[in-house]
Amino acid sequence: MAESRPTLEAVAAHAGVSRATVSRVVNGGAGVRAALRDRVEQAVADLGYIPNSAARSLVTRRTGAVAVVVAEPERRVFADPFFAQQLRGISRELAAHDIQLVLLLVERKADYGRIGRYLAGGHADGTLMFSLHHDDPLPAMAAESGLPAVFGGRPGWPGAERDPDLLYVDTDNRDGARQAVRHLLDRGRRRIVAVTGPLDQTSAADRLEGYRDALGGAGEAAPGDFTAEGGERAMAELLERRPDLDAVFAGSDLMATGVLRALRARGLRVPQDVAVVGYDDMEGAAWSDPPLTTVRQEVEEMGRVMAALLLRRLGVTAPEAGDGGGRAAPLAPVITAARLVVRAST
Amino acid sequence: MAESRPTLEAVAAHAGVSRATVSRVVNGGAGVRAALRDRVEQAVADLGYIPNSAARSLVTRRTGAVAVVVAEPERRVFADPFFAQQLRGISRELAAHDIQLVLLLVERKADYGRIGRYLAGGHADGTLMFSLHHDDPLPAMAAESGLPAVFGGRPGWPGAERDPDLLYVDTDNRDGARQAVRHLLDRGRRRIVAVTGPLDQTSAADRLEGYRDALGGAGEAAPGDFTAEGGERAMAELLERRPDLDAVFAGSDLMATGVLRALRARGLRVPQDVAVVGYDDMEGAAWSDPPLTTVRQEVEEMGRVMAALLLRRLGVTAPEAGDGGGRAAPLAPVITAARLVVRAST
Secondary structure: OHHHOOOHHHHHHHHOOOHHHHHHHHOOOOOOOHHHHHHHHHHHHHHOOOOHHHHHHHHHOOOOEEEEEEOOOHHHHHHOHHHHHHHHHHHHHHHHOOOEEEEEEOOOOOHHHHHHHHHHOOOOOEEEEEOOOOOOOHHHHHHHHOOOEEEEOOOOOOOHHHOOOOOEEEEOHHHHHHHHHHHHHHOOOOOEEEEEOOOOOHHHHHHHHHHHHHHOOOOOEEEOOOOHHHHHHHHHHHHHHOOOOOEEEEOOHHHHHHHHHHHHHOOOOOOOOOEEEOOEOOHHHHHOOOOOEEEEOOHHHHHHHHHHHHHHHOOOOOOOEOOOOOOEOOOOOEEEOOEEEOOOOO | OHHHOOOHHHHHHHHOOOHHHHHHHHOOOOOOOHHHHHHHHHHHHHHOOOOHHHHHHHHHOOOOEEEEEEOOOHHHHHHOHHHHHHHHHHHHHHHHOOOEEEEEEOOOOOHHHHHHHHHHOOOOOEEEEEOOOOOOOHHHHHHHHOOOEEEEOOOOOOOHHHOOOOOEEEEOHHHHHHHHHHHHHHOOOOOEEEEEOOOOOHHHHHHHHHHHHHHOOOOEEEEOOOOHHHHHHHHHHHHHHOOOOOEEEEOOHHHHHHHHHHHHHOOOOOOOOOEEEOOEOOHHHHHOOOOOEEEEOOHHHHHHHHHHHHHHHOOOOOOOEOOOOOOEOOOOOEEEOOEEEOOOOO
């Protein structure tokens, strides 16, 4: 009964226009007068006509694509190797299953509406979202679009903890920060300050908690915004507030490079005068001057796991045996371990 | 007559399944047995059923999105600020017209087929492609998809020069290189070597031609692959071949940073022993040690112009008055001027 589907000719007859006009409208409408275009669009809607190329994907609603949404402006995405590594892991896992990665960046608040429409428009089978802030509209947009979603980082938005189906991948940020600060204490440092990321992101907030766990007190912290410039500014501020500081825990390697710059500008030696620990273990950490002690998180692997969870939820891959008994492992959030890497900066 | 469009209920009755099952299949098919899914998909095809969210964009075939394809692995895209600047210009122009930028990266040869299917699948209204190589399958894929396209960089693939409709944006690479090498000659340098990008890209080939124009001869060149590491390797090779060299024209700033590193490693002073010119005038050029003389191209503006040309071809924006007489400027390739910026490295 596939013959019952309306043809291009039927649409042309219904609208009282030529086949060529229908074809032009269906392919974007360039060069067709508005009144004529309206008539064709009405005929397409009346008859339920489906253009060929779209018909196939409509049947299954499978596009073979996954939308990756990074809730950061393009300037940050390209300046911070964290995103490149995460995307590399995602891209490799998707490519291994012949799924296309479609990257959407969020430049300004005004972009959210458009991204929501794209997600709901049937152009992807699922979505991966990362770098979310507490008040981020993206989780609600993912829910509205009906697309299965996996998040990068522990969700911090209101209600997230009550959603048993929420899938995310994170590293144990609080434990990683504890390891970093305990290491500074072991080195005999006693006046340890912290440079934090934006505290409306759980990764930044959790690392600050870990710093305080290890210190057994509130400590002294300044916000560095996860950028090198922010780290430099925060360090300058902390040197004003605590001129006697002898160690810095920076919540990311990129902020740590700014910290090193600020210390060097004041003639302070690392680690003799001030010890510095970063977070992430990006490629650059081993090459900085001095090489940076840092907390390693397997960023590329975290990206890969995000994609793998989504492919399982989409039914692209089968659940792996979880208990050796052949039963499927339940779909659940994944928290990877953090591990201190000691180099010359401490 | 919009009532004549088949409903979800009609599909359920036709397939002999529940409404919920149809809904699940239409929304991705998770948790539905294959046999049942096949029956529903057949019913969807038989009746020409269009799910709601997809129906709207089908009528006009407008997705409100533009696919940007960068023919480079993600490792290069994220390491080279050239791409970030180009994307920034594209992103701003598209956002100003409420068009979503959808970024597709090409990691491996195997990815091309999938990208071609995505482009042909009706998920974007047009495409911007850049960093193309001579044998790149992307132009053919753009043509097959039927999507209007604008290219970044002068097309070098066979037959390109015979296509009067081809739209692209480039800078005058040959003239830029001539300016750079003439400046080195003016500074009294006589043994000027070149570090080139991949010569299967017109930007690299045109810059080498400009170098030779200014020298009035073949000169001495080594390939640096548009990366810092490649620039370092090429410089080492040139120092072997021409130990008496007194100047280097590097075909990109990123390669120039590798050139500076190689010279420093051999104890050669810049510019006293060897003068160095880069190409691009990326943000980092002014901050390198020493600050880099380079050829400025307006990369962000080039990205913006690429997007603007595509929006005109798509009919999203009206043609601007081109001659003051109110007539529309013809859609044509845009070549921007290159301009030498002199700093301390020469």
